[in-house]
Amino acid sequence: MELNERKQRILSAVIDIFIRTGEPVGSKALVGLLDNSVSSATIRNEMAELAAMGYLEQPHTSAGRIPTAIAFRLYIDKLMKRNELSEQDRRGIDGMLTHAADDPEKLIGTASQALAEETGCIAVTTTPTGKTADIRMIDVLRISSLSAALLLMSGSGLLRTKVCRFDRVISDNTLEMLSQQLNQNFCGCSLSDIGLPQIQGMVVSLGEHGLLCAPALNAFYQLVQESAEAEVLLTGQLNLLRHPDYEPERARDLLSFLAHRELLSGLLTAMPNGLRVVIGSESQRPELDGSSIIVTRYKLGGGPDGSIGIIGPLRMNYATEIPRIEYFAWSIGKILDEIMGENNGRIINEE
Amino acid sequence: MELNERKQRILSAVIDIFIRTGEPVGSKALVGLLDNSVSSATIRNEMAELAAMGYLEQPHTSAGRIPTAIAFRLYIDKLMKRNELSEQDRRGIDGMLTHAADDPEKLIGTASQALAEETGCIAVTTTPTGKTADIRMIDVLRISSLSAALLLMSGSGLLRTKVCRFDRVISDNTLEMLSQQLNQNFCGCSLSDIGLPQIQGMVVSLGEHGLLCAPALNAFYQLVQESAEAEVLLTGQLNLLRHPDYEPERARDLLSFLAHRELLSGLLTAMPNGLRVVIGSESQRPELDGSSIIVTRYKLGGGPDGSIGIIGPLRMNYATEIPRIEYFAWSIGKILDEIMGENNGRIINEE
DNA sequence: AGTTAGCACTCGGCAAGCCGGAGTGCTAAC
DNA sequence: GTTAGCACTCCGGCTTGCCGAGTGCTAACT
Known part of the structure; x- marks a missing residue:
């Protein structure tokens, strides 16, 4: 069976009405939309064929037809006339x-x-x-003696912060160091390039501060993950x-x-x-x-x-x-x- | 009419059951909860009085009773036995x-x-x-030649950022100046103390940069408002x-x-x-x-x-x-x- | 006086049954 | 190939009747 011109017109009309009303469309309602060129009986025959082809279905015997997903697919890909914005x-x-x-x-x-x-x-x-975006800047801001905020700005314009808490009181010196190292290591990196290995590397390069800064590094890792997602x-x-x-x-x-x-x-x-x-x-x-x-x-x-x-x-x-x-x-x-x-x-x- | 002991017990029981089931409570269901000390007929009488006093109501004749808002009020204030967390x-x-x-x-x-x-x-x-909170720190971070991010940290631990766009290309110098002035003027201020007059004052104290920085000041004002709320x-x-x-x-x-x-x-x-x-x-x-x-x-x-x-x-x-x-x-x-x-x-x- | 059993009554909710309308598929004629 | 006509199907709304839960009242009991 072939989807000839008339079938297409009928299908389009059914979909249009269905979109408008949400109710099954009967053969009579279509007569007017097709310029009265055919009678409802003819349309019924066509609709029966469209149903056999999988484009229409009946919620129950003796109800009108509603378009199937396949019909919508065809409608969107081929039949539909775009309605551009004013x-x-x-x-x-x-x-x-x-x-x-x-x-x-x-x-x-x-x-x-x-x-x-x-x-x-x-x-x-x-x-x-942020996956493809690079890191533009990292900032470490002290909140209290036991906590600090990390700030990350990425190339895609995202600005995110995350607070981390330390186990022990942390000196300005250490924070300064942390900030420098983070920027040195990761500025310009793509967000998706930063994984646990890189973070672990940081623990080493921070030397004596490494362990102390672990919570911050952990927070940084999370921050990167969140920003990338x-x-x-x-x-x-x-x-x-x-x-x-x-x-x-x-x-x-x-x-x-x-x-x-x-x-x-x-x-x-x-x-x-x-x-x-x-x-x-x-x-x-x-x-x-x-x-x-x-x-x-x-x-x-x-x-x-x-x-x-x-x-x-x-x-x-x-x-x-x-x-x-x-x-x-x-x-x-x-x-x-x-x-x-x-x-x-x-x-x-x-x- | 007085809310005697027994009425209170009945009311409590009605509320308990209603909370559990959500359905109108009949007199028979209450007999067991009152140790079978009285019959359903007695309870019916009491319930009729409770209804007259405004504590119970019937969705319709010949249905059980449900507690009114007044009953719940009494229950919460007086009758209820708190069920502490384990x-x-x-x-x-x-x-x-x-x-x-x-x-x-x-x-x-x-x-x-x-x-x-x-x-x-x-x-x-x-x-x-943030109303009572003070401003701890303000930061200005460049994003592009035409835009920058403001960062505000408040005493209540909030960290907020806002991006602003300038009308013209803005120099590092100007941003530096802006950051200094903002910190000088507002660090330590309570969030609720900052209004439009203070912001307008800033335009003056920024001198030649004042107009250029207007979008930033505007953004700062909004940032403060948002943080305070x-x-x-x-x-x-x-x-x-x-x-x-x-x-x-x-x-x-x-x-x-x-x-x-x-x-x-x-x-x-x-x-x-x-x-x-x-x-x-x-x-x-x-x-x-x-x-x-x-x-x-x-x-x-x-x-x-x-x-x-x-x-x-x-x-x-x-x-x-x-x-x-x-x-x-x-x-x-x-x-x-x-x-x-x-x-x-x-x-x-x-x- | 307070309590209780008994009873007639009320009402919501549910299932069954009924009907009208919309729409179909089929057939026979054009 | 198209159309009118017709019997048929099925949904949805409506009415009807019934059951059960629960009441209020009365009369008897403690």
């Missing part, structure tokens, strides 16, 4: 993001919130991965509870699943570059059955760096939301490059 | 918190999570208020969706309300010191009808400083959870003092 919408996004753009994390946070609000879905974003941010979970497609139990299960950031993170990083739409069970995750994910990457300094997208019901308005997400990603990339400026990679450490 | 539980809490205690914010975060998990409610915590942290929202007492719609409404952090923050700071239980409508907030809040303050360096507590259904296990929350608060205070150490207030700025 100039006004774009300016709105640009303005808002530019306004919020101090540091990258805040920028991503604002974008996430806006995206969730505009789409009515859950927005999912990751902060820029992309943080997954979810916004708008409440949207899910309000959505008619999610009965409470399903919403709860999905939210429970999404609470496991490590799974989600894996899912996101496993994706190829460029825009990607995962429809329902395609993800191999039963919890995501009945939900779709649209994600893309935003870029920082040329390469893809973090993810931004939405998670919502199968019947999302792909034609509108895909361009929206693409625009968000583009805008974020642009602003990030602006923030990070031309000095990306140069190490400047004053004071 | 030595083992305490050690568990201590261990976990000590382990997680790098910086105050992380400590609070961990405590919040643990509390939510142990109680099955939403945990609500605030980070230490207690941040409200909610954990375990999913617990609400799982709880049988919350039908989905109510859960959603409550969560929507809780999303307004400013309202919640107001609610928390308006409370007197010491442990406080707000039962249902006592809060004057219709959204909190049917929910209870238990909060107390944890201390830092002698004075009360932040809040920790839970939000959940009316029928919480007060006898168990109140001691638990008190212990969490006590333990947090102890650990905070340990972290902050004896140097609280001393300004040490190396490098």
Whole structure:
């Protein structure tokens, strides 16, 4: 059986209506959308064939048809007519993001919130991965005689701190030494290059201070790990509870699943570059059955760096939301490059 | 009508059962709990009087009775027998918190999570208020030729950063100057003492650099404001969706309300010191009808400083959870003092 | 006077049964 | 290949009836 023109038109129409109403689509409702060129009986025949081909299914006998995941796949890849953002919408996004753009994390946070609000879905974003980023600067700041804060600035604009506690009172001298050694050894290194061996090497090169500084080195290691890892941010979970497609139990299960950031993170990083739409069970995750994910990457300094997208019901308005997400990603990339400026990679450490 | 011994015992028993089962309590169920000393008919009579006095109510004729908010109030203030934590539980809490205690914010975060998990409610915590805390140190770190990060360390152990962007390329000299002036003017100041006038004064004292540094001063002002403000942290929202007492719609409404952090923050700071239980409508907030809040303050360096507590259904296990929350608060205070150490207030700025 | 057994009554919740409507598949005619 | 017509299916909402839990009241008992 072949997917001829008319079948495609019918399938498109079914998906359009289903996205709009969320209810099974019957043959009569389609007559008008096809210019009354055929009767409902003909459409019924076509729909039966589409069902046999796996594009449509019935919730039960004598109900209308709903599109399958395969149909959505085809729709997104071939049939859909993109609904580009208006100039006004774009300016709105640009303005808002530019306004919020101090540091990258805040920028991503604002974008996430806006995206969730505009789409009515859950927005999912990751902060820029630090993996490829280099360390620009390390600082050691005393808090009390027994504790100090480590500060790490990376090339991707991240600024992170971590507090560590020492076992014994530690002198200014030792801290000074620690700071120097850390900078000497690790400035310019890529975050992903720093592992336990390097840290252990530090214990040696610190000599007599080595043991004393162990907690700090440990904290530094953790700090590096945390900075290298992309943080997954979810916004708008409440949207899910309000959505008619999610009965409470399903919403709860999905939210429970999404609470496991490590799974989600894996899912996101496993994706190829460029825009990607995962429809329902395609993800191999039963919890995501009945939900779709649209994600893309935003870029920082040329390469893809973090993810931004939405998670919502199968019947999302792909034609509108895909361009929206693409625009968000583009805008974020642009602003990030602006923030990070031309000095990306140069190490400047004053004071 | 007087609340005699037997009425009190009956009321207590009704509340105990209701807390356990969540269902209206009938007269027969109470016979056993009162040592079979009276028959169900007698209990019925007493219950009718308790209902007339406003302590019990019926969801409908011919159903059992459920305790009113007034009954819970009485129960918590007078009737309840506290169910203290076991030595083992305490050690568990201590261990976990000590382990997680790098910086105050992380400590609070961990405590919040643990509390939510142990109680099955939403945990609500605030980070230490910086209001009374002094500024220990300010640092200015260059990011690019057009941007820099401000770092602020406060006496309450908070470490915050904020990135600012300049309009024009800014020299190392200017940044150096800015850093010096900021430290000179504000180190040792209490966070709440810094207002716009002081910031404006800075523009003058920076002379020719004043205008150039305006974005940084603006960022600094925001940084101070953010640091002074207690941040409200909610954990375990999913617990609400799982709880049988919350039908989905109510859960959603409550969560929507809780999303307004400013309202919640107001609610928390308006409370007197010491442990406080707000039962249902006592809060004057219709959204909190049917929910209870238990909060107390944890201390830092002698004075009360932040809040920790839970939000959940009316029928919480007060006898168990109140001691638990008190212990969490006590333990947090102890650990905070340990972290902050004896140097609280001393300004040490190396490098 | 306080307590208790007995009884009629009330009401929510559940299952069964009924019906209307929407939509289908099939057949026969165009 | 298309269409009208028709019998059929099944969901969803509605009504009905029944069961059980629990009450309030009354009359008898201690």
